[in-house]
Amino acid sequence: MNKFVQKVDTVRQRLYALQQGVSNSSLPQPGVMPPEGLEELQVALEELQVAQEELKAQNEELVIARAQVEAERQRYHDLFEFAPDGYLVTDNTGIIREANRTAAILLNVSRQYLLGKPLINFIPYEERRIFRAKLTQLHQIDWMQEWEIHLQPRDSEVFDAALTISTVRDWQGNSAGWRWLLRDVTARKQAEEKIRNIQLQNLQLQEAARLKSQFLAIMSHELRSPMNAIIGFSQLLLRQPQPLAKSQESMVERILNSGKHLLKLIEDVLDFSKLEVGQLQLQLEELNLAELVTTTTEQLYSLVEQKSLAFQVNLNLQNPYIVNDSDRLRQVLVNLLSNAIKFTDSGSVQVDVWELPSNGIALAVKDTGIGIAEADIEQIFLEFQQVNQTLTRKHGGTGLGLAIVDRLVRMMQGNISVESQLGEGSTFRIELPRQVRGEGL
Numbered sequence: 453m454n455k456f457v458q459k460v461d462t463v464r465q466r467l468y469a470l471q472q473g474v475s476n477s478s479l480p481q482p483g484v485m486p487p488e489g490l491e492e493l494q495v496a497l498e499e500l501q502v503a504q505e506e507l508k509a510q511n512e513e514l515v516i517a518r519a520q521v522e523a524e525r526q527r528y529h530d531l532f533e534f535a536p537d538g539y540l541v542t543d544n545t546g547i548i549r550e551a552n553r554t555a556a557i558l559l560n561v562s563r564q565y566l567l568g569k570p571l572i573n574f575i576p577y578e579e580r581r582i583f584r585a586k587l588t589q590l591h592q593i594d595w596m597q598e599w600e601i602h603l604q605p606r607d608s609e610v611f612d613a614a615l616t617i618s619t620v621r622d623w624q625g626n627s628a629g630w631r632w633l634l635r636d637v638t639a640r641k642q643a644e645e646k647i648r649n650i651q652l653q654n655l656q657l658q659e660a661a662r663l664k665s666q667f668l669a670i671m672s673h674e675l676r677s678p679m680n681a682i683i684g685f686s687q688l689l690l691r692q693p694q695p696l697a698k699s700q701e702s703m704v705e706r707i708l709n710s711g712k713h714l715l716k717l718i719e720d721v722l723d724f725s726k727l728e729v730g731q732l733q734l735q736l737e738e739l740n741l742a743e744l745v746t747t748t749t750e751q752l753y754s755l756v757e758q759k760s761l762a763f764q765v766n767l768n769l770q771n772p773y774i775v776n777d778s779d780r781l782r783q784v785l786v787n788l789l790s791n792a793i794k795f796t797d798s799g800s801v802q803v804d805v806w807e808l809p810s811n812g813i814a815l816a817v818k819d820t821g822i823g824i825a826e827a828d829i830e831q832i833f834l835e836f837q838q839v840n841q842t843l844t845r846k847h848g849g850t851g852l853g854l855a856i857v858d859r860l861v862r863m864m865q866g867n868i869s870v871e872s873q874l875g876e877g878s879t880f881r882i883e884l885p886r887q888v889r890g891e892g893l
């Protein structure tokens with residue numbers, strides 16, 4: 453623009469000089485310009501034309517720039533207007549000066565009504581004192597984020613809101629007003645409340661589970677002592693030097709067997725409840741697996757003999773040392789073996805132990821017994837599940853054995869699988885790492 457003014461000035465000066473030249477000249481015919489004057493006028497006119505062109509170009513640029521500014525302004529206005537949160541601008545007494553659509557919707561009033569009203573009108577009575585105090589504080593601070601308060605829309609329900617406020621300052625740094633972002637946080641609050649309730653229920657459940665397992669531990673301890681007395685004295689009675697009468701002997705045997713059954717049930721319930729609440733810890737140690745399998749199978753040998761079953765143990769271990777909990781591993785093996793014996797009336801029971809390529813060990817208990825239908829295989833690892841109630845009544849059992857085995861094997865970082873066909877026998881196979889790692893390792 454300055455350049456153009458300069459150019460016009462130059463042309464104006466030239467014209468002035470020309471005029472002077474013309475009026476001072478002593479031409480014979482007034483009004484006729486000397487040739488040098490004409491030339492100068494020509495130049496001046498050309499310069500004026502160039503300047504005019506430039507002005508036009510500049511004007512066009514200006515129009516484009518103005519359109520861009522307007523588009524940008526519109527964009528920001530749309531952002532403000534259609535933002536999903538409510539935006540307000542108030543002066544420094546809290547009177548609403550600007551509001552977007554969402555703010556009007558949140559406060560349930562038309563925008564015209566909103567402008568010029570104090571924002572405090574939309575705060576419930578009981579919170580207005582706090583709100584005023586906050587406004588006083590706001591004069592000092594520039595920014596306040598997610599201040600939680602209730603908003604009272606016109607003719608509608610109070611709702612939970614979070615306000616983010618920034619102070620607008622004038623050129624002297626005095627607070628001139630505030631920009632407010634209003635967010636409806638009802639859904640968030642409800643979700644938080646739900647989480648709090650769930651956490652509370654969770655704590656109550658944990659406490660109930662703790663009390664349950666404490667109760668079970670005490671009960672089973674209390675039950676175990678008299679059971680041991682019943683079993684011990686029955687055994688003593690059977691081993692008396694003077695033999696009992698046949699009918700008495702059979703009665704004592706029944707007392708003894710029922711006692712043993714009950715003791716097993718008590719122990720299973722106790723183990724299971726400990727496993728359920730994660731109170732059972734493995735006592736890890738290095739142990740000789742070959743020895744453990746041999747001694748355990750020997751313990752059960754009398755049961756196999758009673759049923760005249762063939763019994764085979766195949767140990768195939770280069771290195772018999774593993775890290776595991778010997779009592780719990782024995783418990784797993786006893787459970788599998790006693791089931792195999794229990795559910796096999798003729799044929800054989802076989803135990804195989806071998807090493808796996810990935811530094812693991814495998815243990816299989818195979819029988820030629822009644823087998824399990826495919827549909828039932830999933831069920832048998834669930835607590836208190838027994839496939840055939842009539843059969844089970846005949847064989848006894850609690851329905852907890854495999855549930856305990858499954859949980860123990862998982863604690864040992866291993867897995868258990870079954871292959872079975874009804875009437876064809878079953879094979880339970882366990883895979884375990886050679887070294888079970890303790891917690892936190």
Ligand code: ADP
Pocket residue numbers: 787791792795819821822823824832837838839840844848849850851852853854855878
């Ligand atoms: P239980 O104390 O009844 O033996 P388990 O949890 O050990 O409880 O076994 C659950 C059910 O799985 C048994 O009642 C039986 O129906 C079935 N089962 C387990 N092992 C065998 C097996 N070797 N052969 C056939 N059925 C089996």
